Amino acid sequence: MPIDIDIAHVAKLARIELSEQDMASYRAQLGVILDHAAKVQALPTEGVQPTSHPLDMVNAFRDDVVTPSLDRDEVLSQAPDATDGFFRVPPSLDNE
Amino acid sequence: MNWEPVIGIEVHVELETASKMFCGCAVDFEAEPNTNVCPVCLGLPGALPVPNRKAIEWITKIGLAFNCSISERSQFHRKNYFYSDQPKNYQISQFDVPVCHDGWLDVTVAGATSRIRINRAHMEEDTGKSIHVGDSGRIHSATETLLNFNRAGVPLVEIVSEADIRSAAQARAYAQDLRTVVTALGVSDAKLEEGSIRFDANVSIRPVGTEPFGTKVEVKNMNSFRSLERAVDYEIRRQEGVLESGGIVHQETRHWDEGEGVTHSMRSKEGSSDYRYFPEPDLLPIEVTDEWRDEIAATLPEMPAARALRYVALGADGDSASSLAGSEALATLFESAVEAGAPGNVVANWLTGEVTAWSRRESLDVAESALTGKHLRDLAAMVAANSLSSTAAKEVLGYVLAGEGGPAEVATAHDLVQISDSGALEEAVDEVIADNAEQFARLAGGEDKLIGFFVGLVMRVTGGKADPRAVTEILRSRIS
Amino acid sequence: MTELSQLTLVEAAAALRTGECTSVALTESVLDRASLTEASVHAYLTIDRQGAMAAAEASDRRIAAEKPIGPLDGLPIALKDNMMTKGIETTASSKILSGYIPPYDGTVVKLLREAGAVFVGKTNLDEFAMGSSTENSAYGPTRNPWNLDTVPGGSSGGSAAAVAAGSALAGLGSDTGGSIRQPAALCGLVGMKPTYGLVSRYGLIAFASSLDQIGPLTRSVQDAAILYEAIAGHDPHDATSFPGPAPSGTERLGAGVEGLRVGVVNELSGEGIDDEVLVAFRTTIDRLANAGAEVVDLSLPSTATALSAYYLIAPAECSANLARFDGVRYGLRVDGSTVDEMMSLTRAEGFGSEVIRRILLGTYALSAGYYDAFYGQAQRVRTLIIQEFATAYEQVDVLVSPTAPAPAFELGAKTQDPLSMYMQDICTIPSNLSGHPAMSVPVGLSASGLPIGFQVMAPALGETVMFQVAAAIEALSDDIGRPVLEVVAS
Incomplete structure (x- = not known):
C-alpha cells in the first residue's frame, strides 16, 4: 500500500521545526516503517475489541484528599525563564 | 428570507472538590501563583495521574440531575494539542464513551416550555492560566506570557447540549436553568465572572421550514448570561447578514467582544480533526455499577x-x-x-x-x-x-x-397596627357622620362617590390605623 | 575472595552480614572499577560518589548495629537515567533534559532507598529508551564490556554494561519492547520484565505507557528475583498498578523443572534468528527435557505481526508522552519570537533523530483518517496476541524462545537502517504487548566470545514459575563467567 504522508503537517502538529531536507528524509523512513507496520492490516480482526490495557482492571481512584504541593522555588529553579512566581514564555499569536 | 437559528451550548463546570482531578494539590484560586502544583499537574517527567473518586461521583450526580444515562463503563482519552498553559500538551478528557449521555433539561421562555436534549457530560481537566503581558494587555500586542498552573488539573465537567435551542433568549434560559441545577447540586460555585462555569455557543441558521443545518460557528468568551444572549443574538444577525448578501458562513471560532458588542474571528489553532484522541494508557476504564449509581442518586437534592x-x-x-x-x-x-x-x-x-x-x-x-x-x-x-x-x-x-x-x-x-376593634371603629364612624350630616344625607340619597370622602375622614380621625374595608362596611350598614 | 565488585547481590549481602566486607568497601570497589572502565565502556551519565558513600556509611552503621533493613541493604546498584532521582540530574540521555534536577524520587527509587540500597549513579540509555543499542544517546554510546567494538544492546545498555563491567552489582532497567532482556542477553546477564502493573511506573519517564515496565539486570537469577521482590507491589500513585500482592520471585528457585510443560514458540525460534543463537537455544531445550520438563512445540501466528503492532502503538503513545518537553517549565529552551516557534525550535534541537522519527510516526498513526487503519488495528492485533498467549498457557507453564536474534553487533552496524535495528526486539515485543512477564538468562557464548540469551515467558502474574524455570536453566548451563576487559586507568 503506497503511503501518503503530509510530513510538514505532521511535523507542525508535533511542534518540531524541520528543514526541507530533514522532512524528505523522515518522509522516506516513515514510508518504509509504515509499510512494514501495515502488516497489521492483514490480520482478520472483525469483532475483535482493541486492547488498551494489558490487564483487565477498572476503577483505580484516589480519595479527595489534599496532599502537599511542591516548593515553588524548587519548581521554578528548573524553568528556562521565570519571573515573580510565574513561568515566562514568548507571546502567543493565537488570539485566545 | 426568514431564518431559523439552530443553537447548541457547551458548558464547562469546574468542580469544587478539595483536591485536583488527578493529584492531591488543593483546588484554591486565591493561592499565590504556582504554589498548588506537583509533578502530576505540572506535567513533570515520570508523573502519573490518579483520578479523584469524588469528581467521578459528582459528574455522575450532574448526569443524573440532567436525566442522563450513566455509562456502565467509560474511558479517558488523551486530546493532543500544544498550548503553553497545558502542562502535558495533551488534555485528559473523554471521547467516544463519556460518563453521562442522553439527558435533557426543560426550559421555559415566555410561557412556552421546550425540552433541550443533552448529548453528553464528560470528565476532563482544566488548563493553567495565561496572563498576556503587553502595552494594552491584549493578546495581539502582548510581549510575553506569564503562566500560573494552580488551575491546571482542576476537575472540569463539560456538558454538551444538542442543537435544540432556537433563540438567544432560549439559550440564556437554558444556561441559567443549567447553572441553577449545578448550584443546587453543591458541586461547583458556578460563578460566571470567575470562570468556574463557562458557556460556549454553537450557532448556525437555516431557512425556516428546512431541515439541514447551516454551517456552525462557535462563539466564546461570554462572562454573563446577558452577554451570552447578546452574543448569540449578534451572531444570528451577523450570519443572516452574510447569507442575505450572498456570502458564505465559515466554520470557525469567534470571540465575543463585550465592549463592542460584536464577535471577532479567531485565528484557528488545531482543527478538531487534529486532536489525535486515543485511549489514555495511564488510566483504567471507569465502571459505574448500578449499585454505585444508586448510591450517588440517593445523594441528589430535590431538583x-x-x-x-x-x-x-x-x-x-x-x-x-x-x-x-x-x-x-x-x-x-x-x-x-x-x-x-x-x-x-x-x-x-x-x-x-x-x-x-x-x-x-x-x-x-x-x-x-x-x-x-x-x-x-x-x-x-x-x-x-x-x-x-x-x-x-x-x-x-x-x-x-x-x-x-x-x-x-x-x-x-412604628405605630402601624390597625384598629380592628369594631366597637371603636363604629364609634369613630358615627362621630364622623354626626359631624357631616349634610354629606351623609347625600350619600344615603344615592350619591355613592361620597363613600370615599367618609372613609378618608375616618382614616384621618383614627390616624390611618383603621381598616378601610371595615370602615366601608360600617358606613353601608348606617345607610340602610 | 573474588574481587568485591564482581560479587552477586546474594554473595555481597552474605559478606556484609558476616563482616567479611563493609558497604563502604563494596561501594568503593565498584566506584574504583568505574574509574577504570568508564573511559572505554561509558555505562554512566552521572556517578554520585558522594551520595553513594554517604548511603554506604549509613548502611554500615545499621549492619554494625545488627539492624540491616533487608537483603539489599548496603548493596551498590545502578539506575537507568530515565528514573526520577530527587536532586540528581536525570536526562533520559536527551539533550532536552540536560541539567534537569527532579524534585522527587520515583516510586521504585524510593522503595530501593528505603531498602538501604546504595545508588552508584545514573546509567546511559537510548534517548528516552528508544533503541536497541544505546547508541542513540545525546551523551555518546555505551560499549559492551565483552567486546568494546560491539554494542551492549538497549535501551538499558548502560545498566547492563555497568553490571557486566563491575561498576555496579546490579542495575535497574526499563523494558518497553525488550529494553531489559535484549541488553541482558548481549551482556551475559539475567534481565527480567515483570507483569505489566506489578512494578510502579511512577517516576519513570514514560516512553509507551501501556508497555513500559521497570525490572532488574543482575548476575544471577536469584539476584533478579530478590531485586524484583524489592520493587514490586501496589502503588497508589500509578493507576495501572496491580492492586493485589505481587507473586513471589524466590519461592520456587531450585525446585527444578521436573513435570513442568515448556512451550517452544515456533514463530520466534526460527526465521531471522542467527544460527549460533539457535544452537544455544536448542541445546538448552534439550537440557530442560533431560531435566524432566515436557517440551511442546507451539504456534502463535499473531506474534509474527507483533513487531508491526508495536511500531504503531509505541510511537503513538510516545508522541503524546513526549509532548510535555516543550521548553516551558523545565529543560532546554531555544528562543523564538512566539511561544509556538520556541516550542518547535526547542524540540527540533532537543530531540535526537530516532526520537523525532518515532514522534512523527506516532503523530501520523493517530491522525484523522489513519487511526483505524494503524493505531486501532494495532490495538486489535494486541487483543489477538493476548488471546493466543492465553490459549497457549492452557497447554504449557512457560513459553521459551531466544532473547535476541543474534549476539552483540558492532557499533554503527544498524544505525542507518531503523528497521533492522527494530528487528532486534522481534522475540521480546510480544510479552510487552500482552503485558506478561518475561526474562532472559545467559546460556552460552558465541564462537567470538559474545553472550547468548534464552528467553522464558510466563502468563500474567506467573513470575514464580518463570523464576523457577530460569533458575533451572542457569543451573543447567555452563557459567559464562565475567567479561575480560582491557582497562586503563583514566
Whole structure:
C-alpha cells in the first residue's frame, strides 16, 4: 500500500521545526516503517475489541484528599525563564 | 428570507472538590501563583495521574440531575494539542464513551416550555492560566506570557447540549436553568465572572421550514448570561447578514467582544480533526455499577424544577415558584413559613417582591437577614386578622429584615397596627357622620362617590390605623 | 575472595552480614572499577560518589548495629537515567533534559532507598529508551564490556554494561519492547520484565505507557528475583498498578523443572534468528527435557505481526508522552519570537533523530483518517496476541524462545537502517504487548566470545514459575563467567 504522508503537517502538529531536507528524509523512513507496520492490516480482526490495557482492571481512584504541593522555588529553579512566581514564555499569536 | 437559528451550548463546570482531578494539590484560586502544583499537574517527567473518586461521583450526580444515562463503563482519552498553559500538551478528557449521555433539561421562555436534549457530560481537566503581558494587555500586542498552573488539573465537567435551542433568549434560559441545577447540586460555585462555569455557543441558521443545518460557528468568551444572549443574538444577525448578501458562513471560532458588542474571528489553532484522541494508557476504564449509581442518586437534592412544582401546589404562582426554587435562601424561608402555617401565595409574593428587592438594594444575601419563616407566618396572621394593612405589612417586613425585631413588636413600635376593634371603629364612624350630616344625607340619597370622602375622614380621625374595608362596611350598614 | 565488585547481590549481602566486607568497601570497589572502565565502556551519565558513600556509611552503621533493613541493604546498584532521582540530574540521555534536577524520587527509587540500597549513579540509555543499542544517546554510546567494538544492546545498555563491567552489582532497567532482556542477553546477564502493573511506573519517564515496565539486570537469577521482590507491589500513585500482592520471585528457585510443560514458540525460534543463537537455544531445550520438563512445540501466528503492532502503538503513545518537553517549565529552551516557534525550535534541537522519527510516526498513526487503519488495528492485533498467549498457557507453564536474534553487533552496524535495528526486539515485543512477564538468562557464548540469551515467558502474574524455570536453566548451563576487559586507568 503506497503511503501518503503530509510530513510538514505532521511535523507542525508535533511542534518540531524541520528543514526541507530533514522532512524528505523522515518522509522516506516513515514510508518504509509504515509499510512494514501495515502488516497489521492483514490480520482478520472483525469483532475483535482493541486492547488498551494489558490487564483487565477498572476503577483505580484516589480519595479527595489534599496532599502537599511542591516548593515553588524548587519548581521554578528548573524553568528556562521565570519571573515573580510565574513561568515566562514568548507571546502567543493565537488570539485566545 | 426568514431564518431559523439552530443553537447548541457547551458548558464547562469546574468542580469544587478539595483536591485536583488527578493529584492531591488543593483546588484554591486565591493561592499565590504556582504554589498548588506537583509533578502530576505540572506535567513533570515520570508523573502519573490518579483520578479523584469524588469528581467521578459528582459528574455522575450532574448526569443524573440532567436525566442522563450513566455509562456502565467509560474511558479517558488523551486530546493532543500544544498550548503553553497545558502542562502535558495533551488534555485528559473523554471521547467516544463519556460518563453521562442522553439527558435533557426543560426550559421555559415566555410561557412556552421546550425540552433541550443533552448529548453528553464528560470528565476532563482544566488548563493553567495565561496572563498576556503587553502595552494594552491584549493578546495581539502582548510581549510575553506569564503562566500560573494552580488551575491546571482542576476537575472540569463539560456538558454538551444538542442543537435544540432556537433563540438567544432560549439559550440564556437554558444556561441559567443549567447553572441553577449545578448550584443546587453543591458541586461547583458556578460563578460566571470567575470562570468556574463557562458557556460556549454553537450557532448556525437555516431557512425556516428546512431541515439541514447551516454551517456552525462557535462563539466564546461570554462572562454573563446577558452577554451570552447578546452574543448569540449578534451572531444570528451577523450570519443572516452574510447569507442575505450572498456570502458564505465559515466554520470557525469567534470571540465575543463585550465592549463592542460584536464577535471577532479567531485565528484557528488545531482543527478538531487534529486532536489525535486515543485511549489514555495511564488510566483504567471507569465502571459505574448500578449499585454505585444508586448510591450517588440517593445523594441528589430535590431538583429546582420539581421543587417549583411543589411550591405551586403550596400556593405560589408559577413565576414566583421558579424564583423561590432557584434560591436556597428564599426556598428555605418559604418552606419554613408554610410549614408554620402561613398561606403560600402571600409568603411567595413577599419573598419574590419585597424580600428580593431588599436583598438587591442592600447587596446582602437573604440568608444574612434576620427574617425567619416564623416572622412571615406571624406577619401573614396579622394581615389576616386585619390588624395590619397589606401596605403596612410590607413596611413591617422591611423593619424585620433590618433586624429591628418580630412583626408584632415592630408594628407596634412604628405605630402601624390597625384598629380592628369594631366597637371603636363604629364609634369613630358615627362621630364622623354626626359631624357631616349634610354629606351623609347625600350619600344615603344615592350619591355613592361620597363613600370615599367618609372613609378618608375616618382614616384621618383614627390616624390611618383603621381598616378601610371595615370602615366601608360600617358606613353601608348606617345607610340602610 | 573474588574481587568485591564482581560479587552477586546474594554473595555481597552474605559478606556484609558476616563482616567479611563493609558497604563502604563494596561501594568503593565498584566506584574504583568505574574509574577504570568508564573511559572505554561509558555505562554512566552521572556517578554520585558522594551520595553513594554517604548511603554506604549509613548502611554500615545499621549492619554494625545488627539492624540491616533487608537483603539489599548496603548493596551498590545502578539506575537507568530515565528514573526520577530527587536532586540528581536525570536526562533520559536527551539533550532536552540536560541539567534537569527532579524534585522527587520515583516510586521504585524510593522503595530501593528505603531498602538501604546504595545508588552508584545514573546509567546511559537510548534517548528516552528508544533503541536497541544505546547508541542513540545525546551523551555518546555505551560499549559492551565483552567486546568494546560491539554494542551492549538497549535501551538499558548502560545498566547492563555497568553490571557486566563491575561498576555496579546490579542495575535497574526499563523494558518497553525488550529494553531489559535484549541488553541482558548481549551482556551475559539475567534481565527480567515483570507483569505489566506489578512494578510502579511512577517516576519513570514514560516512553509507551501501556508497555513500559521497570525490572532488574543482575548476575544471577536469584539476584533478579530478590531485586524484583524489592520493587514490586501496589502503588497508589500509578493507576495501572496491580492492586493485589505481587507473586513471589524466590519461592520456587531450585525446585527444578521436573513435570513442568515448556512451550517452544515456533514463530520466534526460527526465521531471522542467527544460527549460533539457535544452537544455544536448542541445546538448552534439550537440557530442560533431560531435566524432566515436557517440551511442546507451539504456534502463535499473531506474534509474527507483533513487531508491526508495536511500531504503531509505541510511537503513538510516545508522541503524546513526549509532548510535555516543550521548553516551558523545565529543560532546554531555544528562543523564538512566539511561544509556538520556541516550542518547535526547542524540540527540533532537543530531540535526537530516532526520537523525532518515532514522534512523527506516532503523530501520523493517530491522525484523522489513519487511526483505524494503524493505531486501532494495532490495538486489535494486541487483543489477538493476548488471546493466543492465553490459549497457549492452557497447554504449557512457560513459553521459551531466544532473547535476541543474534549476539552483540558492532557499533554503527544498524544505525542507518531503523528497521533492522527494530528487528532486534522481534522475540521480546510480544510479552510487552500482552503485558506478561518475561526474562532472559545467559546460556552460552558465541564462537567470538559474545553472550547468548534464552528467553522464558510466563502468563500474567506467573513470575514464580518463570523464576523457577530460569533458575533451572542457569543451573543447567555452563557459567559464562565475567567479561575480560582491557582497562586503563583514566
